[in-house]
Amino acid sequence: MTNDHTRHRPTGFGNPWLQLGLSVLCVFVSEFLLKRGATDVAEPDSAFSWTGINCLKSSLVWWAILLIIASFISWLYVLRYVPITVAYPLSRVVDILVPLGCWIFLGELISTTRWCGIALVVVGLGLVAKPVAQIEERL
């Protein structure tokens, strides 16, 4: 890790690996806030609620929006110092954390079929993530 991208890396709060972790954490937490917020104010019988705009009544949704903006800023910062070929696959760890969190925190019952599906998606993402990151770096 001594190429141009990773040299002179700041330490402390500016450490890009810390920022990558924070970015992933923000995305992870925001998914649950959105789910809880959307469920709290759900109006499944109203056609208008398909637009999701009714969810702005929930303060949890607004916290999620703040976290999404924070994760976006962290992510842009990470890309200044860490090659996207490294950062992108690491950021996909959230694909494992979200289903686990659904099971642990939301108490969603995940059937064997759904677990198998989630596992296939994770393996597939692992295979695809590296080539995609290389393509994005060339874009």
Add this chain to the structure above:
Amino acid sequence: MSALAFFLIVVSLLSFVAAQLILKRAMEFSAANGLRNSRFVSLAAIGVALMTISFFLTLGLLQRFDLSYLYPFQGLSVIFITLLAAVALKENLSARLMLGALLITAGIVLVSIS
């Protein structure tokens, strides 16, 4: 899952993917021409508008479905970005990419029937 829900999942996904590609184009354009020009502003505005559409459609869906059910569909965005990048940039699709895309698709089929 109703046809409407499936349609909205696909629209949400496609608007997210389109937003990513348009924002990328906007940032490339800004690197060459700076931020103060109408083309950058209009591209960025379209990108942000598409992201917003995708966000609200997701909120509409989250009121009705489990997060563990909806989340794997986001994996499809990787396939769409890969395919569109391959078409736009004339990249060769490697066997590894195709295998990954097949696994993701198979996984999503399993999740959607669960």
